[in-house]
Amino acid sequence: MNGVAAFVHRDRLHRIASSFNGRTRGSEPRYRGSNPWEATNFLSSSYRPHRILMSKSVLIVGAGAAGLACSADIAREGISVIVLEARDRVGGRILTEHVPGLPVALELGAEFIHGKAPQIFGQMKQAGQEIVESKGDDWCREEGGLCACDFFEKVEQLLAKMKGFASPDRSFSDFLKQLPRGEGDEAIRLRALEYVSGFNAADPARISVCSLLKDMERQEEIAGDHTFRLRHGYSGLVTWQQQECARKGVDLRLAHAVERIDYRSDRVVVSGTSEEGKFGREADAVIVTVPVSLLDSEDKPSITFDPVLPTAKLDAIRGTAFGPVMRVSLIFEQPFWKEMKGTDGRSLSNMRFLFSHDQSFPTWWTTQPLESPVLVAWCVGAAATANRGVASGLYLASYFLGGLVGSFVLGQVFVRFGWPTCGTRSRRGCTAGMS
Numbered sequence: 001m002n003g004v005a006a007f008v009h010r011d012r013l014h015r016i017a018s019s020f021n022g023r024t025r026g027s028e029p030r031y032r033g034s035n036p037w038e039a040t041n042f043l044s045s046s047y048r049p050h051r052i053l054m055s056k057s058v059l060i061v062g063a064g065a066a067g068l069a070c071s072a073d074i075a076r077e078g079i080s081v082i083v084l085e086a087r088d089r090v091g092g093r094i095l096t097e098h099v100p101g102l103p104v105a106l107e108l109g110a111e112f113i114h115g116k117a118p119q120i121f122g123q124m125k126q127a128g129q130e131i132v133e134s135k136g137d138d139w140c141r142e143e144g145g146l147c148a149c150d151f152f153e154k155v156e157q158l159l160a161k162m163k164g165f166a167s168p169d170r171s172f173s174d175f176l177k178q179l180p181r182g183e184g185d186e187a188i189r190l191r192a193l194e195y196v197s198g199f200n201a202a203d204p205a206r207i208s209v210c211s212l213l214k215d216m217e218r219q220e221e222i223a224g225d226h227t228f229r230l231r232h233g234y235s236g237l238v239t240w241q242q243q244e245c246a247r248k249g250v251d252l253r254l255a256h257a258v259e260r261i262d263y264r265s266d267r268v269v270v271s272g273t274s275e276e277g278k279f280g281r282e283a284d285a286v287i288v289t290v291p292v293s294l295l296d297s298e299d300k301p302s303i304t305f306d307p308v309l310p311t312a313k314l315d316a317i318r319g320t321a322f323g324p325v326m327r328v329s330l331i332f333e334q335p336f337w338k339e340m341k342g343t344d345g346r347s348l349s350n351m352r353f354l355f356s357h358d359q360s361f362p363t364w365w366t367t368q369p370l371e372s373p374v375l376v377a378w379c380v381g382a383a384a385t386a387n388r389g390v391a392s393g394l395y396l397a398s399y400f401l402g403g404l405v406g407s408f409v410l411g412q413v414f415v416r417f418g419w420p421t422c423g424t425r426s427r428r429g430c431t432a433g434m435s
């Protein structure tokens with residue numbers, strides 16, 4: 001009586017998964033938003049945790065943070081767990097590089113912990129990993145030059161007005177169109193739009209107001225206005241999770257790409273390709289933790305299900321949008337911005353974020369308060385798909401201007417150009433990373 005229904009654990013595991021997926025929001029089927037939290041709630045609505053707990057054997061597909069967390073928790077109950085991961089490494093969209101001579105960890109994927117997420121804080125405390133709050137000054141690039149940002153409060157006030165526009169639900173763009181215009185609020189509307197598309201990595205025309213409101217509520221619960229990072233890199237979390245799995249006897253199979261899942265009420269057969277050729281595994285239940293964009297049967301899914309997934313699950317998958325993001329990590333010889341001054345004469349020495357209206361890379365950040373010569377450029381959506389040329393130009397400009405540490409780093413950086421963030425075989429719509 002087990003079967004396939006579980007995508008992620010409804011309670012504990014689910015919260016872990018969603019705390020990672022938390023950057024991309026919005027899941028009303030109508031708007032094809034991008035809120036994995038909502039989608040997984042919906043997906044797992046037919047899932048009963050006791051089904052998994054009654055199993056003797058469980059297969060987990062994907063060894064990202066969600067898959068690993070899930071595996072350790074299930075194995076802790078004495079259940080036999082095998083994890084099948086397509087790549088030759090764990091971590092999925094979490095990937096930290098340690099560049100010789102660089103005083104900070106270089107993230108190629110996830111970097112920030114948004115709020116005091118208990119799942120991450122709890123695990124990292126146990127692992128003895130130091131969590132550092134991201135603190136510093138935020139600067140804005142306006143026409144007149146660099147100035148201190150003064151829009152946060154006003155953007156918050158504007159976002160709070162979404163409460164009056166949640167029923168019926170609508171897209172964020174529609175909300176802005178329908179919101180009565182006040183004098184001089186054009187600049188704030190633009191910042192709000194940039195915030196939603198930049199921070200939430202979402203298309204304002206698709207992300208739903210309800211999902212943004214839920215997101216804001218959850219952020220409040222965990223002090224979401226505070227941002228943190230792991231001093232030695234996000235991979236510290238994954239390494240600890242992997243060690244936990246090993247301690248609990250989880251069997252981790254890397255380079256095992258799952259292609260097909262045949263499920264019946266009492267048995268599951270998972271098959272795919274590994275370096276040794278085709279493989280097949282049987283278990284009482286399977287939990288799939290790959291990005292949902294890889295499961296959409298409308299678009300040749302990476303994994304085929306037999307029988308096809310129930311309509312409700314497919315609707316949820318299709319109602320969950322994943323968008324491209326691009327991050328470019330530039331390593332300079334010196335943090336040159338520390339010598340710069342804003343229009344008010346203040347030094348940029350503590351710069352944390354820099355927001356511009358630039359179409360290519362509107363958001364920039366430093367590793368403040370950790371001292372380093374690293375500057376990250378970030379863009380989302382269509383710009384991220386179109387910006388590969390701009391990004392490589394940025395690298396080269398920095399290099400020839402004597403910015404980058406050397407050709408070693410440049411080489412490393414280009415090795416990572418456009419690394420596939422979803423899995424080994426597909427880059428489809430999966431917050432594409434470039435670092």
Ligand SMILES: Cc1cc2nc3c(=O)[nH]c(=O)nc-3n(C[C@H](O)[C@H](O)[C@H](O)COP(=O)(O)OP(=O)(O)OC[C@H]3O[C@@H](n4cnc5c(N)ncnc54)[C@H](O)[C@@H]3O)c2cc1C
Pocket residue numbers: 017019020021022023061062063064065066067084085086087090091092093094108109110111112113114256257258259289290291294302303325326327421422423424430431432433434
């Ligand atoms: C550039 C970038 C920056 C980000 N920044 C942040 C941030 O600052 N803060 C934040 O909270 N989040 C951030 N995110 C999002 C965060 O990285 C993800 O939400 C999180 O890592 C997702 O974890 P997961 O385990 O759910 O999925 P994944 O990490 O995607 O793991 C899924 C795993 O499944 C494997 N897989 C795929 N297909 C198959 C298959 N057919 N068979 C077997 N295995 C398969 C994949 O190889 C992968 O290892 C960022 C993402 C990117 C790309």
